[in-house]
Amino acid sequence: MMIARPVILETVIGARSALKEQPGVILVPTMGALHEGHFALVRRALEIGGTVVVSIFVNPLQFGPNEDLAAYPRSFDEDVDTLHAMGVPFVFAPSVEEMYPSGANQIRVSAGRVGELYEGRSRPGHFDGALTVVSKLLNIVRPSTVVFGQKDAQQVYLVRRMIHELNFPVAVEVVEIVRDESGLALSSRNRFLDARETHAARALSQALEAAASSADRGIDAVIAAAQGTLMGESLVALDYLKVANPDTFLPVDDGYRGPAVVLIAARVGSVRLIDNERIVLAG
Numbered sequence: 325m326m327i328a329r330p331v332i333l334e335t336v337i338g339a340r341s342a343l344k345e346q347p348g349v350i351l352v353p354t355m356g357a358l359h360e361g362h363f364a365l366v367r368r369a370l371e372i373g374g375t376v377v378v379s380i381f382v383n384p385l386q387f388g389p390n391e392d393l394a395a396y397p398r399s400f401d402e403d404v405d406t407l408h409a410m411g412v413p414f415v416f417a418p419s420v421e422e423m424y425p426s427g428a429n430q431i432r433v434s435a436g437r438v439g440e441l442y443e444g445r446s447r448p449g450h451f452d453g454a455l456t457v458v459s460k461l462l463n464i465v466r467p468s469t470v471v472f473g474q475k476d477a478q479q480v481y482l483v484r485r486m487i488h489e490l491n492f493p494v495a496v497e498v499v500e501i502v503r504d505e506s507g508l509a510l511s512s513r514n515r516f517l518d519a520r521e522t523h524a525a526r527a528l529s530q531a532l533e534a535a536a537s538s539a540d541r542g543i544d545a546v547i548a549a550a551q552g553t554l555m556g557e558s559l560v561a562l563d564y565l566k567v568a569n570p571d572t573f574l575p576v577d578d579g580y581r582g583p584a585v586v587l588i589a590a591r592v593g594s595v596r597l598i599d600n601e602r603i604v605l606a607g
């Protein structure tokens with residue numbers, strides 16, 4: 325059986341009218357340059373059933389002035405070909421002008437206190453920009469379910485909070501982190517790593533593994549184990565290594581015991597990478 329090529333929706337009006345009669349829309353928001361991490365989200369969406377819409381939009385609002393917006397990888401035709409082969413019926417790919425017709429939005433969603441920690445501390449305004457575009461996508465596509473990856477754990481926390489606190493009528497589905505055979509979390513930015521950097525980048529997931537193996541000895545042991553692993557890699561410049569309470573996403577206190585998430589961000593060469601791992605703190 326031939327699968328029809330995905331319908332590419334480029335305007336807000338076009339998306340609304342194409343999707344309004346569709347049953348149970350499931351949205352997978354992406355910035356394109358798709359890889360197996362994204363495809364795991366798409367597969368989950370297809371499994372849930374209904375009408376799958378993959379959005380491809382590199383959102384300028386979530387990039388800082390000195391970040392890699394212009395250099396962000398783009399491979400639209402290839403992305404659409406793969407989505408076609410997977411059987412995705414709709415791709416929403418608006419231009420920047422379509423999403424922000426009057427320039428940068430005057431009105432933004434504020435990610436609040438947690439939005440200023442970890443990624444938000446290193447990338448001021450990032451989560452306000454990300455939540456603003458997610459709100460717009462939810463209002464345009466009106467899905468019953470939206471799918472995100474655990475790779476961006478802080479984003480998942482903030483999106484869930486926004487959906488709860490702003491009463492968006494949508495369920496959130498979260499897919500586990502997809503890694504390569506060395507443990508490196510897949511990312512669109514990995515394509516900018518050369519061979520030495522790719523090898524060095526494994527230190528991030530190795531540090532998380534070391535952290536997880538020390539979880540029964542408490543938070544100090546967790547941090548020391550992760551730092552010990554990173555110390556051996558001169559190409560990795562650590563940005564942050566933090567342990568958060570998954571319920572509040574605030575840093576855990578010294579005496580905390582229970583589920584936690586270890587968050588890491590580092591620069592490998594000129595490429596900024598993030599990763600995380602859930603642990604249970606004891607000790």
Ligand code: AMP
Nearest residue numbers: 354355361472473475476500501502510
């Ligand atoms: P991005 O295109 O980087 O904005 O990512 C789009 C979605 O794919 C987000 O929900 C990410 O968390 C998710 N994602 C990206 N990389 C991975 C990965 N390696 N494993 C699981 N999900 C991922």
